[in-house]
Amino acid sequence: MKKENPILPDGYSSVPPGKLATVVTCLQMFAPPKPRPSPETESRFALDHWASPSLEAYRAIFRAVGENWMWVSRLVMSDEALNAILRNPAVEIYVLRDGDRPIGLLELDFRQEGECELGYFGLVKDAIGKGAGRFLMSNAIAKAWSKPITRFWVHTCHFDSPAALPFYQRSGFTPYRFMVEIIDDPRLGGVLPRTASPHIPLIEPSAF
Secondary structure, eight states: OOOOOOOOOSSOOOOOTTEEEEEEEEEEESSOOOOOOOOGGGGGEEEEEOSSOOHHHHHHHHHHHHGGGTOOHHHHSOHHHHHHHHTOTTEEEEEEEETTEEEEEEEEEOOSTTEEEEEEEEEOGGGTTTTHHHHHHHHHHHHHHTSSOSEEEEEEETTSOTTHHHHHHHTTOEEEEEEEEEEEOTTTTTSSOTTSSTTSOOOOGGGO
16 A cells, blocks of 8 residues: 555545545455355356466456556556566466456455455456356455465445445455545546546546
């Protein structure tokens, strides 16, 4: 997670032109939860470990999964910095497939000793609501707790699907902290199309 700034004061805080603000919820668990029933459709899915993805292939599925939820960090990251993450043995990347088609991305980050961060977790739009998310999360939990960790954590924000936070809670994560993140609106600079994330208003800097 990025560096932290001073705590915001009570009341309203203005967001600069061209920026976005999102409320982040951090969640954690300290032991593997009781397994949930597997969906009947899970035999359709396969989870492949992606040992050495190319930058182009990784960014393509990152964009396919995250464009409507304002996933942008790996799109603006330098090739050198992203390549260092993708080649780090403490970062495990998986692609969820429905047959031959990639439909989801899972990233488990073990770089902090004794912990695992659910770095990225998501599905392409037309795979949502068909059991793929439960299959992916069950595998994420099993793979995380197969390592010598004492804490598994994730953060989500209000840019994400409204179903994300309750899904994480049903999966065994407990909220423990709120934060506010400020980022450049990636639609204004062309990193994402202007039609991306339609649930987040696009405000032209000239409107201020």
